[in-house]
Amino acid sequence: MSAVSNIYPTAALQALDAAHHIHPFSDTKALNEEGSRIITHADGIWLTDSNGNRILDGMAGLWCVQVGHGREEIAEAVNKQMSELSYYNTFFKTSHPPAIALSEKLAELAPSHMNRVFYCSSGSEANDTVFRMVRHYWDQMGKPDKKVIIGRWNGYHGSTVAGTSLGGMKGMHEQGDLPVPGVRHIDQPYWYGEGEDMSPEEFGVHVARKLEEAIDQIGEDKVAAFIAEPIQGAGGVIIPPETYWPEMKRILDERDILFVADEVICGFGRLGKWFGSEFYGLEPDLMPIAKGLTSGYLPMGGVLVSDRVCEGLIDKGGDFNHGYTYSGHPVCAAAALANLEIMQREKLVERVADDIGPYLQNRWRALGDHPLVGEARMEGLMGALELVPKKGERKTKFADGGSAGTLCRDLSFQNGMVMRAVGDSMIISPPLVLSHDEADQLIAIASKTLDDTYAELKKDGKL
Numbered sequence: 001m002s003a004v005s006n007i008y009p010t011a012a013l014q015a016l017d018a019a020h021h022i023h024p025f026s027d028t029k030a031l032n033e034e035g036s037r038i039i040t041h042a043d044g045i046w047l048t049d050s051n052g053n054r055i056l057d058g059m060a061g062l063w064c065v066q067v068g069h070g071r072e073e074i075a076e077a078v079n080k081q082m083s084e085l086s087y088y089n090t091f092f093k094t095s096h097p098p099a100i101a102l103s104e105k106l107a108e109l110a111p112s113h114m115n116r117v118f119y120c121s122s123g124s125e126a127n128d129t130v131f132r133m134v135r136h137y138w139d140q141m142g143k144p145d146k147k148v149i150i151g152r153w154n155g156y157h158g159s160t161v162a163g164t165s166l167g168g169m170k171g172m173h174e175q176g177d178l179p180v181p182g183v184r185h186i187d188q189p190y191w192y193g194e195g196e197d198m199s200p201e202e203f204g205v206h207v208a209r210k211l212e213e214a215i216d217q218i219g220e221d222k223v224a225a226f227i228a229e230p231i232q233g234a235g236g237v238i239i240p241p242e243t244y245w246p247e248m249k250r251i252l253d254e255r256d257i258l259f260v261a262d263e264v265i266c267g268f269g270r271l272g273k274w275f276g277s278e279f280y281g282l283e284p285d286l287m288p289i290a291k292g293l294t295s296g297y298l299p300m301g302g303v304l305v306s307d308r309v310c311e312g313l314i315d316k317g318g319d320f321n322h323g324y325t326y327s328g329h330p331v332c333a334a335a336a337l338a339n340l341e342i343m344q345r346e347k348l349v350e351r352v353a354d355d356i357g358p359y360l361q362n363r364w365r366a367l368g369d370h371p372l373v374g375e376a377r378m379e380g381l382m383g384a385l386e387l388v389p390k391k392g393e394r395k396t397k398f399a400d401g402g403s404a405g406t407l408c409r410d411l412s413f414q415n416g417m418v419m420r421a422v423g424d425s426m427i428i429s430p431p432l433v434l435s436h437d438e439a440d441q442l443i444a445i446a447s448k449t450l451d452d453t454y455a456e457l458k459k460d461g462k463l
């Protein structure tokens with residue numbers, strides 16, 4: 001591809017892309033008319049496009065490039081592993097050193113009650129694994145009626161059939177007649193958008209109790225598990241009120257159901273702890289992981305499995321009839337090990353907790369003073385800005401929901417930074433290696449982008 005990008009000008013690349021490439025989560029017809037942006041290189045937190053523009057990667061790719069782009073150390077580890085053992089499977093009584101070493105490393109980093117990992121290639125596959133694993137667990141424990149999995153509206157757990165079903169994205173459910181049977185959804189802890197007249201504290205408890213209500217309604221003897229992201233990422237960086245997780249924990253402790261914390265975004269330092277569950281003091285039974293595991297250098301996911309689940313899954317014996325050709329892929333495992341080695345050596349997780357996290361959070365929250373911003377929130381290194389037409393009026397939204405966000409996203413790109421829009425919320429989740437100087441640049445671009453968006457919206461009579 002780099003050869004192609006050196007030879008072809010941007011327009012030719014865009015034409016080829018339009019002719020042959022179907023993009024994820026895209027209106028391909030509209031995209032083909034507009035032409036995709038072509039990213040050719042990346043280094044640290046900076047992307048370079050095919051026109052030579054440098055762009056600050058405010059999203060760490062897709063919430064995954066913890067150690068920054070272009071780390072030679074990972075490339076070398078991958079290269080070495082490619083020459084030694086480029087592929088072998090982990091079925092049929094075989095294993096290999098990279099999968100073994102990575103499993104040991106993950107058991108070291110995970111909470112002490114989690115000592116085993118099942119591998120796959122993505123977050124979606126991790127949640128497909130969860131779907132099958134929790135039902136298999138209850139079968140093994142002699143409670144085969146426990147089948148229902150409870151998720152949350154606007155949660156995101158991937159794009160496969162099980163991932164989409166567990167997630168609560170209505171636009172995704174509409175395509176393909178999902179969710180599959182046996183999945184229920186409860187409300188999300190989105191105070192800014194759905195808290196009505198309650199205080200955040202009241203709302204946190206109120207919405208947590210929806211889990212209790214759902215379990216009682218379905219019958220505890222039929223509920224297998226509850227799945228949630230510690231902080232919803234793709235749903236719009238929904239940081240729950242402080243009362244939410246403690247109340248959820250009370251309910252989960254009282255009920256005989258499994259708790260699945262989807263750590264695909266919150267894991268690997270994003271919240272200043274190795275896992276988001278630790279940040280909130282949660283003790284999950286299963287943790288799907290992906291993204292930051294390899295910093296996105298190669299595709300890899302997994303499910304961290306608690307000792308409790310291993311009782312049913314392993315100690316009771318019998319096959320778990322589930323697995324992927326690339327479960328524990330040696331080259332991906334080598335990339336993960338090199339990535340985790342960098343994260344530990346450079347103390348990136350600690351840095352998010354004590355240094356760059358608080359530094360960026362203070363500046364990001366100050367963007368809340370902007371006339372276009374209703375709320376500026378950030379935890380660890382993931383944040384959101386709620387764009388609103390009338391500051392101070394939480395319930396007043398833009399009439400054509402989403403177009404202010406799309407405009408702001410496009411202007412951000414023009415100003416040299418990737419910010420993602422979720423409806424009219426702007427999202428960032430930069431690499432954990434972000435320096436103070438780069439954080440200042442991020443805030444300066446975000447601030448200018450808000451000014452530009454405000455001016456455009458005013459011009460169009462939308463404010």
Ligand code: PMP
Binds near residue numbers: 264290
């Ligand atoms: N779970 C969560 C919380 C996610 O954010 C994502 C991806 N954004 C997934 C699962 C799915 O991961 P993947 O795209 O690797 O399949």
